[in-house]
Amino acid sequence: MIDPELDGRTVLVTGSARGVGRELLLATAERGAKTAVHYNTSEDAAAAVAEQAAELGAADTTVVQADVTDPEAVDDLFTTVEADLGSVDVLVNNVGGFAPVHWSEMDYDTWQGIFATNVHATYLCSRRALPEMREQAFGRIVNVGYASSEKGLINPKNAPYFMAKAGVLMFTRMLAADTANDGITVNAISPYVVENSDEFPDELPRGRPAGFEDMAQAMLFFLDEDSDYISGENVEVDGGWLPEDV
DSSP: OOOOOOTTOEEEETTOSSHHHHHHHHHHHTTTOEEEEEESSOHHHHHHHHHHHHHHTOSEEEEEEOOTTSHHHHHHHHHHHHHHHOSOSEEEEOOOOOOOSBGGGSOHHHHHHHHIIIIIHHHHHHHHHHHHHHHHTOEEEEEEOOTTGGGTOOOSBTHHHHHHHHHHHHHHHHHHHHTTTTTEEEEEEEESSBTTOSOOOSSOGGGSOBOHHHHHHHHHHHHSGGGTTOOSOEEEESTTOOGGGO
16 A cells, blocks of 8 residues: 655544544554544544554544534634644545435435535635645645546436535646645545445446545555645546446
């Protein structure tokens, strides 16, 4: 696995109490990063992740609660991380809700929440992280997308999720251009089905879902200091899946 040097780097992964976010954060802890475990409601799980991060070699760790769809809460989140660990060097925007039901059966709050957790949270956290990154002329932002967003895949089931993840990819490319002269890179990693997904198709690429290590491999590539000319890119962690064949 790619092994970037993260000693002394402060890493914040949103939604890192469970699932993909947890594993991405632990991958940075293994490489000596100072890790900020973020959660919204999973306090006990977040505390357990912080303990594991320390055991794996994190230089330091903190646990922070926030609703990342709320601008004031996001500001408080970063203020706490900065006080505990220093300015954020690496931001992984992992939070993103989904609702696998037909769009016409989805209530408005759920519809709105899909966009808020995927698009608005990514925007709010990135905007808050950027001033410090620009000041130190270094930063890595990695957004979690969805495979096939580049192809405009859409389905009546879970429609706002597809739409929101396309927005995350557009935001990624916009922000990469906006930070091109600041020592910052902005990229995306986009899975199809991950090992902890709630639903699985009848057939999977290469006979399996993406593992947490597959996701971490793509993220770590972007975090390496030598990847400083690679920005605005999207790595589809999908085993070669072609949605047009579905």
